[in-house]
Amino acid sequence: MRSPAPGLLWRARLRLAGLSLVVMGALLYAAGLTMGRLLLQSQETAIRRELQTLAGTLHDSLKPVLPRDAVPSTSLAAVLPGLCLAGEVCRPAPDLLHRHAISATDPSRYKLRVLDHQGALIARSPGDLPVESTPETLGWSLSSPRGRGRWGTYAIHLHHSNGSGEPIWGYLQISRSLADLDAEAERLWWLGHGVFLLAMVAMALASWWLAGLAMAPLLEAYRRQEQFSADVAHELRTPLANLLALVEAEQSASAATPNGKAAPSLDRVLAQGRRLQQLIADLLLLASLERPCLQSQKQSCDLAEITADVLEDFGETAAAAQVSLEQAPWIASARVLGVESELSRLVINLLSNAIQHSPAGAAVMVGLEQRGREIRLTVRDRGPGIPAAEHERIFDRFTRLDPARSRQEGGTGLGLAIAQAIARRHGGVISVQSTHGAGSCFCLAVPLADSTHHGEQRA
Incomplete structure (x- = not known):
């Protein structure tokens, strides 16, 4: 079926397909973005719980053996082997046994800092520590040191078991790099947008096809309407021409009478008939113009x-x-x-x-x-x-x-x-x-x- 108005109908189909594509694309993008954020948030929650569990385990292990005073000392070094005391040169542990003497077994993933109750550093993990959280920041916190990516830190109080009421001995901070989580987020971003673009191409084709199906009844009705107008105009043209010929003949016969005047009603009929003839001609012209040239x-x-x-x-x-x-x-x-x-x-x-x-x-x-x-x-x-x-x-x-x-x-x-x-x-x-x-x-x-x-x- 050839459209009687291809330009207008093509643009209408394009608008319908574009509107459905925008709506479906927005819904798909919002759903994908929400799912990605939920996935990353669940992974971040798992890391937070991991640090919280590790901090609790270390706290329970250290509480009975902590020295009385929260200061860098040889007794503290014996309790926390593998950590570097503040004010001393940090040397790596001499053997594998000492490197794994504490629960934070992977210094490339975890960083520990032990502070006194005033926030002064007592001991720390070997290497450069990118996270410098204040002791008042208890619980979970995020930081982004320059050039070191994002780090998550969990801080708790260290309690001393000697004395009444288990007074606060100091603070324990456990940090972990979130580089793997950020790398996963970046991979997920690129993968998600790649899948989204492919889905948009597929949805564009589907939207165009569905728009054509939706407009098919309208196109058929429009074509029938145009065909009806053209058929009516064709059918009216012949009897109207015969009627005008009769009126003109009657007008000529009236002009041949002794008074030489035609009835005014004949003039009105002839004028309206010619106007109707022009209307029919215009309708037929419009019907032909609706077809592509x-x-x-x-x-x-x-x-x-x-x-x-x-x-x-x-x-x-x-x-x-x-x-x-x-x-x-x-x-x-x-x-x-x-x-x-x-x-x-x-x-x-x-x-x-x-x-x-x-x-x-x-x-x-x-x-x-x-x-x-x-x-x-x-x-x-x-x-x-x-x-x-x-x-x-x-x-x-x-x-x-x-x-x-x-x-x-x-x-x-x-x-x-x-x-x-x-x-x-x-x-x-x-x-x-x-x-x-x-x-x-x-x-x-x-x-x-x-x-x-x-x-x-x-x-």
Whole structure:
């Protein structure tokens, strides 16, 4: 099935697919981000519990054997083998047995610091300690020393078992590098975004397919409506032509009578019949314009020449309406690719609309210029103008901002709809700039024809 309005329906399908893609992508991204954060948070919680357990084990092991005074001493070194006393040169443990004498068996993963109750350092693990938490920071804390990544620290009180009430002997801090957790987070970030991009590509294809399925009934209904309009117009054209022929014959017969006058009712019937005939012709033209134009039907046309011919033909019409036609900035040649008869009808409709809405004594300005790779035709009138809320609606079918005047002038309300349909068939668009009470300016922007195509057409 060929769409009767491929450009508009393609854009509608694209918007529907894009909207569903954005919604599904946002939900997928939010779900993935939440799952990733929950996973990393669970791993961080496991590390915190690990440090908490290790700190509790060390506390229970050290409490009965801690020396009475919390100061660096040989007795403390005997209790905590493998740690370096404050103020002394830190040497590695002489053998494997001493290196594993305390629960913090992996100095590359864990760092210990023992402080007195005032926060002064007593002993620490070998190597550079990146974490310098204050003793008041009990429990879990995070720090990011410059150039050392993130570290997690768990701090508890050390109690002395001698004396009453187990007084506070000092503080124990156990730190662990979170480099492995951060590396896992980075891997998860890249992996998650890679999977997300692949999923977005798959969802884009699925959204486009689903949008096509969703719009299929609408396209079929639109096609049937257009076909119905065309069929009705075809069916009405023949009996209407016969009816007008009979009315014209009756009018001629009445004119041949002795008084030489036809009945006024015949004139009204003939006028309304011709108006209906024009409406049918416009409907058939609109139905044909809704079908895409084949490239083989297009040829190089001079829009400047077409517009000049239309202005010349409209000279008498403008004079009868007491409106003058004037040229604004004008270029001698404006080559575009299209169907000459359709472009001529487009200019006719724009000019007819401007003359119809211009007061007596006003001027209609017609301009033609090139801007980049576009040809712009402007038709400016000095009429009553168009309210801003009606700028888009005036291109709809059977739209009349002043119904009484349109009927008086014989308009069908399809002129601007036909003009916009022709513009879209030629890859262009018609826009309007208007202020209520200060006139309107209709601007046609159509692509400039390719010079290589000119040569092919001339050949």
